[in-house]
Amino acid sequence: MATPRYDETSIRVLKGLEPVRQRPGMYTRTDHPLHILQEVIDNAADEALAGFVQQIKVTLHTDGSVTVEDDGRGIPVGLHPEEHAPVVELVFTRLHAGGKFDKKDGGAYAFSGGLHGVGVSVTNALSTRLEVRVWRDGKTHELVFAHGDVLEPLQELDPVGRKKTGTRVRVWPDPKYFDSATIPMAELVHVLRSKAVLLNGIKVTLTLEKTAETREWQYEDGVRGYLEEALGDAEKIIPVFEGRQYAGDDDDSFAPGEGAHWVVVWTADGPVVRESYVNLISTTAGGTHEAGLRDGLFNAVKSFAELHSLVPKGVKLLPEDVFARASFVLSAKVLDPQFQGQIKERLNSRDAVRLVSGFSRNALDLWLHAHVEYGKKLAESAIRQAQARAKSAQKVEKRKSSGVAVLPGKLTDCESSDISRTEVFLVEGDSAGGSAKMGRDKGFQAVLPLRGKVLNSWEVDRDRLFANNEIHDIAVAIGVDPHGIDDKADLSGLRYGRVCILSDADVDGSHIQVLLLTLFFRHFPRLVEAGHVYVARPPLFRLDVPAAGKRPARKVYCLDQGELDAAQDKLRKEGVREASWSISRFKGLGEMSAEQLWDTTMNPDTRRLTPVAYGDLGLAATTQMFDMLMGKGESAQRRTWLEQKGNLAEVDV
Secondary structure (H helix, E strand, O other): OOOOOOOHHHOOOOOOOHHHHHOHHHOOOOOOOHHHHHHHHHHHHHHHHOOOOOEEEEEEOOOOOEEEEEOOOOOOOOEOOOOOOEHHHHHHHOOOOOOOOOOOOOOOOOOOOOOOOOHHHHHHHOEEEEEEEEEEOOEEEEEEEEOOEEEEEEEEOOOOOOOOOEEEEEEEEOHHHOOOOOOOHHHHHHHHHHHHHHOOOOEEEEEEOOOOEEEEEOOOOHHHHHHHHHHOOOOEOOOOEEEEEEOOOOOOOOOOOOEEEEEEEEEOOOOOOEEEEEOOEEOOOOEHHHHHHHHHHHHHHHHHHHHOOOOOOOOOOOHHHHHOOEEEEEEEEOOOOOEOOOOOOOEOOOHHHHHHHHHHHHHHHHHHHHOHHHHHHHHHHHHHHHHHHHHHHHHHHHHHOOOOOOOOOOOEOOOOOOOOOOEEEEEEOHHHHHHHHHHOOOOOEEEEEEOOOOOOOOOOOHHHHHHOHHHHHHHHHHOOOOOOOOOOOOOOOOOOOEEEEEOOOOHHHHHHHHHHHHHHHHHOHHHHHOOOEEEEOOOOEEEEEOOEOOEOOEEEEEOOHHHHHHHHHHHHHOOOOOOOOEEEEOOOHHHOOHHHHHHHHHOOOOOOEEEOOOOOOOHHHHHHHHHHHHOOOOHHHHHHHHHHHHHHOOOOO
16 A cells, blocks of 8 residues: 655645634534624624614524624724725634724723634634625625625625614525534523623514514613523522622723623522623633632622631531522623633633632622621521531541542542542642642642553553552542443442543643543543543643733733733733743643642632543544554554644644
């Protein structure tokens, strides 16, 4: 068989919108087209957030297309000074073009949900046709795209009155990029209703052309009315706690306008409703702003309870005790939000914890001391939760105490035995293990240092596994015996709800990750299926940024080169003097101090922890892939695979 060619011509550089069409899953959800429509809806909402929209209209047409129209300023239609092409065309055809990168005074959007600059260009790339009509300066302009390319260049139509402004975008999603072409109506309704909730007084309408049905949302009471409506007749422990606070011009820590609006209700029964947003973007997976709210409320209640000597001896209040019966809607405004993934379902901005925590704690502190009786009721409710949790943990500990194997000597265990909270970090090397032990929260985090690289266990029989000390220690520490994919594994002895692989952010660290993932997939598959295995992602770089103006000196951590480049671009846009910052590259976890390791990799509020799952390949295909990658007699297959897949490597050009 001829050896596949691998030379300079093998490297392919994707241009324009081609990367989106090649790998749509990197840019959007591919189960249905709702997210690419949300990009258009979010643009209209950003115009409303900036104060220029009174109404947003969405229409579902009978031919499967969707129209989004707003009465904002209208996308600029003039030529871009550098690109010499109409701005509206650039917005829909360039992956990194938009009005949301300029965050300085006078920028088009001080706060917006769009950050990546790939929003509506992705919508265009994954649509068979897209039409844009803009009303601006008394003129009407129209532009038509097909499969991401300009079909009909920008043209001027009949003039309109100068009061008529706005943008109308009609999208025909291309069904070949999605598992289903059907737009989930319940999710679309939730998106539109949430925009109306968060934008007090803005009217949002949805029209179904097929049934001539029109639904309309407009909330003068905003977030408070929405949450009370969602909770229905549930019994409240205390009255609704609502607050909002935003940084002023003289704030030393945050940009003017950054802050949050929250409504919190503690109920004795019924469902718990929790929704959060950042710059009107729904963060369904939560994130650092929710962590900040939890932290702020917990510290306020704990401080109040201790001041009034309400906590019984031997009871330790935890954040989940205060938060257990809390329903909330949180709307945060963050100048440069960092989201996890393009679909923006989780906020990762570290500063958001401190932002929301500080504002919400101060507000609740004042409220509790002004309403002491309500404060005591809330504290007593949290104390009851803490006592019930402690009682449950004692039962679990008693059941496990008989017949437990002797734990490894190098395991530094945690205090709690509640597997809904506990986690163990399998750490590369004794040096990093020492930092992890000092930096962890000993209440629920355990650390097991591993010496060197773990054995490649893909072709090791189960009966021979325990001959390897590292694998023996891992099995005993987590409390689960090795088992096969077809076995009915007993997970009742599981000692930690999360088993976290923590290795260096370099190539050697990736190798150790692969060896541990091989071990879990081959010999502990039920742990993977049940969602107990995770990979912690420590940063590779640290940016030390000096103080500038009112903003104090700060440290910015970056996972990889891509994040480092993006962070430096952001600093330049903020006006930080070029090269005034310094860049440090971590050679390994052992170089990090305990405080740095906690802040970047172990703190549940600010870390990046990736759950391990089988993915879309399916069990058989995954097993076949592992056979090829980890099998000792498969070197020829591996070589062929690397030669064939070499052109998929991302190359900086």
